[in-house]
Amino acid sequence: MNFLQQQRARLFYLFVLILGLAWIWISASTSNMVSTRSIPAPQKDFLAPAISLKSITGEEYQLSNFRGKVILVNFWASWCPPCKAEMPAIESIYRRYSDKGLVVLAVDSTIQDKASDVANFIKTNNLSFPVLMDLTGLATKTYRIQSLPSTYFIDKQGIIRQIELGGPMSEAYLESTINQLLEDKP
Numbered sequence: 001m002n003f004l005q006q007q008r009a010r011l012f013y014l015f016v017l018i019l020g021l022a023w024i025w026i027s028a029s030t031s032n033m034v035s036t037r038s039i040p041a042p043q044k045d046f047l048a049p050a051i052s053l054k055s056i057t058g059e060e061y062q063l064s065n066f067r068g069k070v071i072l073v074n075f076w077a078s079w080c081p082p083c084k085a086e087m088p089a090i091e092s093i094y095r096r097y098s099d100k101g102l103v104v105l106a107v108d109s110t111i112q113d114k115a116s117d118v119a120n121f122i123k124t125n126n127l128s129f130p131v132l133m134d135l136t137g138l139a140t141k142t143y144r145i146q147s148l149p150s151t152y153f154i155d156k157q158g159i160i161r162q163i164e165l166g167g168p169m170s171e172a173y174l175e176s177t178i179n180q181l182l183e184d185k186p
Contacts, residue, residue, distance in 0.1 A: 041143070041144035042142075042143055042144070042152065042160055042163070043160065043163075044160055044161065044162065044163055045159060045160065045161070046159065046160060047158055047159060047160075048063060048071075048073070048152060048154045048158050048159070048160050049063075049142045049143060050062070050063055050064055050142075051063050051073075051107070051138075051139045051142060051143075053107065053132035053133060053134060053139055054132065054133055054135075055130045055131060055132055055133070056108075056115065056118060056119060056122065056131050056132075056133055059130070061105060061130055061132055063105070063154075063158075064158070066103045067156070067157070067158055068101075068156050069101045069102070069103045069156060070097075070101055070102050070103070070153070070154070070155060070156060070178060070181040070182050071102075071103045071104075071105065071152075071153075071154040072090070072093075072094075072102065072103070072104045072105070072151060072152070072153055072154075072174075072178070073105050073107060073143075073151065073152040073154065074086075074090060074104065074105070074106045074107065074149055074150075074151045074152075075107045075109060075134075075139075075140065075143065075145050075148060075149060075150040075151070076106055076107070076108060076109065076148055076149045077108060077109045077112055077113045077148050078108070078113050078114070078117040078118050078120070078121040079112075079113065079117065080148045080149065082148070082149055082166060082167035082168045083148055083149045083167065083168075084121075085167065085168035086149060086167045086168030086169050087106075087121075087125050087127065088125065089168070089169060089170060089171035089174055090104060090106070090129070090169075090174065091125065091126070091127055091128065091129070092171055093171065093174045093175055093178055094128065094129045095128065096175075097178055097182065098129075100182055101156070101182055102178055102182065103129075104129035104130070105129070105130055105132055106127070106129060106130065106131045106132065107132045107134050107139050107140075108131055108132065108133055108134060109134055109137070109140055109145070109148060110133045110134050110135045111134060111135065111136065111137040111140065115133065118131060118133070146165070147165055147166055149164075149166070149167040149168070149169075150163070150164070150165050150166075151163070151164040151165075151167070151169065153177055153178070153181060155181050155184060156181075156184070161181060162177055
């Protein structure tokens, strides 16, 4: 190879190197932009996303108002068989532990349900905890709900400590998980 050919080869390799580095830089900045724009699904050991919903009776509930208490947030619908199956266990646990600091917020996926069916379900099952209506689907989107039921166990500091997708959950499992969270000292 003569000197001119060697120079062209070096310039070619330099061009390819610069082009490759530019591609890596553009790809990295594009993927960072995408990931910062999307909201990740709630995860175990991270702060629970804020939600604010009205109950079926019209009372406003904000998740952040329950700091210092253990919270069970259960996404459900009246037509969902596993949701129906686990509600008596959730009610039983709520009645036993509400005076010890347990809060249950049952979030009905109202966008997929009928308010009249929810009211009938509450009455038939004698539910005493708040049933919140997700009329717009915003809470469902915030928590990235893919299946019903989906349950989030939140500690006294507002951190998600357990996530259960699907169901039904047994009363023994609920009691064990709730007891552990109630006994944790900040």
